[in-house]
Amino acid sequence: MITVLGRSTSSNVQLVMWALAELGLKVDRIDTGGHFGGTDTPEYRAMNPNGLVPVLKDSDHIMFESAAILRYLGAEYGDDTFWPKDNKQRGKLDVIAEWTKTSLCPVLIYNIFWTLIRTPRQERDWDNFATQVSKMADLMTIAEYELSGKAFLNGEKLSFADIMFGHILYRYYTLDFDRKDLTNLKAYYDRLCEREAYRDHVMVDYSSLQVD
Numbered sequence: 001m002i003t004v005l006g007r008s009t010s011s012n013v014q015l016v017m018w019a020l021a022e023l024g025l026k027v028d029r030i031d032t033g034g035h036f037g038g039t040d041t042p043e044y045r046a047m048n049p050n051g052l053v054p055v056l057k058d059s060d061h062i063m064f065e066s067a068a069i070l071r072y073l074g075a076e077y078g079d080d081t082f083w084p085k086d087n088k089q090r091g092k093l094d095v096i097a098e099w100t101k102t103s104l105c106p107v108l109i110y111n112i113f114w115t116l117i118r119t120p121r122q123e124r125d126w127d128n129f130a131t132q133v134s135k136m137a138d139l140m141t142i143a144e145y146e147l148s149g150k151a152f153l154n155g156e157k158l159s160f161a162d163i164m165f166g167h168i169l170y171r172y173y174t175l176d177f178d179r180k181d182l183t184n185l186k187a188y189y190d191r192l193c194e195r196e197a198y199r200d201h202v203m204v205d206y207s208s209l210q211v212d
């Protein structure tokens with residue numbers, strides 16, 4: 001029995017839920033965090049001492065950190081396309097996954113998204129915002145090159161790296177900022193939008209997070 005603790009508006013919860021759906025696994029998600037609360041109890045802190053979401057429970061196996069959860073799910077339940085057994089093939093994909101978490105997410109989620117959605121209008125730092133938008137364009141140009149001639153990052157089929165990279169694209173394409181015109185990236189995003197699991201778990205309205 002798999003349970004995820006976390007609210008559906010959290011991008012880190014979304015990537016875990018999307019992965020579970022693509023892997024065909026049944027999951028019970030319990031709204032936790034944000035206005036739902038529940039992350040400050042001793043029981044929750046024993047599962048995630050940071051008091052953040054998501055937490056995954058796979059029977060008595062308990063984990064936090066969405067990227068680690070994704071890798072666990074891939075290794076435990078993924079086939080050779082989703083989670084290649086070949087270390088070199090998987091390593092190449094993991095470069096993109098890690099780059100997403102450590103280079104893209106800080107710019108897109110913790111700067112652009114945070115400025116536009118989670119910061120009161122009078123407190124927004126527009127100079128920093130412009131710098132981050134320019135950084136975003138440079139980073140997505142790397143993704144554009146990576147996607148050339150491919151339907152997905154591993155070729156014709158979805159892998160764990162697409163979950164990590166693709167889960168931020170809904171916000172990337174729906175937030176109000178100037179995006180560089182990148183055709184491979186847009187075609188890739190359109191392909192993700194065709195997937196039911198992506199629509200169900202990633203294309204989640206975030207207007208409830210909007211301050212002011």
Ligand SMILES: N[C@@H](CCC(=O)N[C@@H](CS)C(=O)NCC(=O)O)C(=O)O
Pocket residue numbers: 007010011012013032033034039051052053054064065066067
């Ligand atoms: N590195 C962690 C970050 C987790 C994180 O920052 N979660 C946010 C939501 S995206 C959170 O718990 N915010 C507080 C809350 O929702 O109560 C991960 O990838 O799981």
